[in-house]
Amino acid sequence: MSSGHEREGRKDALLEALADLVLAEGLGTMGLRGVAARLGTSDRMLIYYFSSKDQLVTAVLDRVSQKLAVILGAHSVGPRLRPGTFLRTALGLGRDSSVAPFMRLWSDVVARGARREVPYNDIAAKVVADWLGWIQSRLVPHPDLATQAAAILSIVEGSVILELARPGSTPALDDYLAGVLGEGEEDAG
Known part of the structure; x- marks a missing residue:
């Protein structure tokens, strides 16, 4: 697996875990340091993958929307x-x-x-x-x-x-x- 695929795979896994966390606990869990610690990574790594907290929030909520779209499709x-x-x-x-x-x-x-x-x-x-x-x-x-x-x-x-x-x-x-x-x-x- 190339490093680009590894990076996208890790980013996708983080998004999935963050979406599940936000659905379970709400937006109050979106502090970078706390979220990073709960996911076994660092806040710097989150910024590496998502560039900013706003982009992280946007990406997570987009993933949540995708999950809901599957449910609504049914x-x-x-x-x-x-x-x-x-x-x-x-x-x-x-x-x-x-x-x-x-x-x-x-x-x-x-x-x-x-x-x-x-x-x-x-x-x-x-x-x-x-x-x-x-x-x-x-x-x-x-x-x-x-x-x-x-x-x-x-x-x-x-x-x-x-x-x-x-x-x-x-x-x-x-x-x-x-x-x-x-x-x-x-x-x-």
């Missing part, structure tokens, strides 16, 4: 749904143990982006665009599709934040909101 089959039905599905998915760590992480990324923290501001804009695109791809076509997707994302994100702040505070949210958004209507195929 939930991207079947007929498109009406907003109420999709919302019920999305709220359940947000609480699923395989997706909940991503939701917690993206809530933090979006909050940091809203405060214009670099590099989170650019990452948050991309994350929101990706979520909106995925939601739109799962909804029945409608003249207000973009608005419907934004409303659903707002509700799901708000639900995540409420549950983080006070677990168990949204038990009837799915039924109530699905009804408000017309879940009882026939879904398109």
Whole structure:
């Protein structure tokens, strides 16, 4: 294996380990020295592979996005749904143990982006665009599709934040909101 391949292999292994760490523990773990120590390397080696902390954060969150895309791909089959039905599905998915760590992480990324923290501001804009695109791809076509997707994302994100702040505070949210958004209507195929 050439040194270029070895370097890329080591960088990829670090990214995978960092993505898993951030999903498990959140962005607070992203201090260079602490992360390096936990991964059995040095902060200088992290900078060697990623050039700066901002590039490291961007690369790690990109890897997290790739992991989430695989999960969402499994939930991207079947007929498109009406907003109420999709919302019920999305709220359940947000609480699923395989997706909940991503939701917690993206809530933090979006909050940091809203405060214009670099590099989170650019990452948050991309994350929101990706979520909106995925939601739109799962909804029945409608003249207000973009608005419907934004409303659903707002509700799901708000639900995540409420549950983080006070677990168990949204038990009837799915039924109530699905009804408000017309879940009882026939879904398109």
